Amino acid sequence: MLELSFSRIRNSSEPLTHIERDVEMRPEFFKRSKDLLIDAKNVYVSGDLFYQEPFVTGNFHVTADLVVPSSRSLQPVKYHEDFTFTENYLDRKPTKEELEDNDTIVKIENDVIDLQTAIEDLSLIHISEPTRLALSS
Numbered sequence: 001m002l003e004l005s006f007s008r009i010r011n012s013s014e015p016l017t018h019i020e021r022d023v024e025m026r027p028e029f030f031k032r033s034k035d036l037l038i039d040a041k042n043v044y045v046s047g048d049l050f051y052q053e054p055f056v057t058g059n060f061h062v063t064a065d066l067v068v069p070s071s072r073s074l075q076p077v078k079y080h081e082d083f084t085f086t087e088n089y090l091d092r093k094p095t096k097e098e099l100e101d102n103d104t105i106v107k108i109e110n111d112v113i114d115l116q117t118a119i120e121d122l123s124l125i126h127i128s129e130p131t132r133l134a135l136s137s
Contacts, residue, residue, distance in 0.1 A: 002116040039067040055088040
C-alpha cells in the first residue's frame with residue numbers, strides 16, 4: 001500500500017518530497033477491474049510533493065505494462081501505459097472557493113495520502129476504448 005503522511009510533507013524543511021517506487025497492485029484492484037484489465041506489471045511511480053498553504057500538491061508520473069482484453073476479440077493484448085497526474089490534498093473540507101479554483105482536491109483522513117488508490121483508479125481510466133480498439137487491430 002502506497003501511503004504518504006500529509007503532516008510530514010507539510011512540516012518538512014525540504015521544499016520537495018520526492019518519491020520513486022514500484023507499485024504492487026492489490027488483489028481487490030484486480031477483482032474490481034476484471035472486465036478492463038487482465039494483468040499489470042512493472043508499475044512504477046515517480047513524483048514530487050510540496051506544501052503550499054493549504055494544500056499538499058503532488059505531481060506524478062506513472063508507467064505500467066498492462067495486459068487488457070481486446071474490445072473486439074477479448075483476447076489478451078499488451079499495452080504500455082505512461083501518464084502524469086496532479087492532485088491537491090487537503091486535511092479538511094475544501095471551501096467553495098478552493099473547489100472553484102482547483103481541478104482536483106482530495107480530502108484526506110487520518111493524515112494519510114492514499115497514492116495507491118489514485119494510481120489504480122487512473123490506470124483504469126487511461127485504458128480507453130480507442131486504445132483497446134487499436135490494440136485489437
